[in-house]
Amino acid sequence: MRAIAFFAVVSVAIFVTSQSQAQDAAAGEKVFAKCKVCHVVDKDQNKVGPSLSGVIGRTAGTHPGFKYSKAMTEAGKSGVKWDDATLTNYLRDPKAMIKGGKMAFPGLKKDEDLANVIAYLKQFSK
Template sequence: MRFGVFAAVTVGFAVLAAPALAEGDAKKGAKVFRKCKACHVVEEEKNKVGPHLVGIIDRPVASIEGFKYSKAMVEFGSDDKVWDVETLTVYLKKPKDLVKKTSMAFAGVRKDADIENLLAYLQDPSAAD
């Protein structure tokens, strides 16, 4: 009996400690990403108008060396925030609601399914191949 309780608690902690995974479809997310391509890339660590998004899931906010983030984004990330699935979901829905004076001009992704698919793609762009 004790082993069963121990095993259940151990599994529970493992689930809580595991990173949140995007549940969407990466292939559909690649299509949604077309809206982002003017300013961002996911294939290589090369900044454009916006920072590259290689490894964005669970990456600290405003952390790409050499990219000039807006003051608002730097302040937003100043307390060790990371771009986890939950934070990205809120941000992608309407960026200026989460980071009031962000320099990102994009208004947001309207459909929740598109956000889920986009997150799946950002998490693993090769899954769209």
């Protein structure tokens, strides 16, 4: 019985550890290289995509001066705010989270890349 309890605790610990990734902003800057064709983080200037300066905590589809898709605007109206969880979900598969959105990026598949790019974005949030 003790052995079963021990393995249950070890299994949960391994699961929790694998689910929470350490965030490395420097590594995230390298991942962000895939994004900077369309986005900036260090100013409020929009490019093909909206500026991601201050994106953490922002309501989806609300950066001033950017023409969002109807789907992204509706996501914002329904309460989508950008935080670790929503950004992870969105950046993993943008088309799955916001159906009808216009972001062409296929997504980041590695949990480590997702955690790191979010850490990088946090540096530019208010």
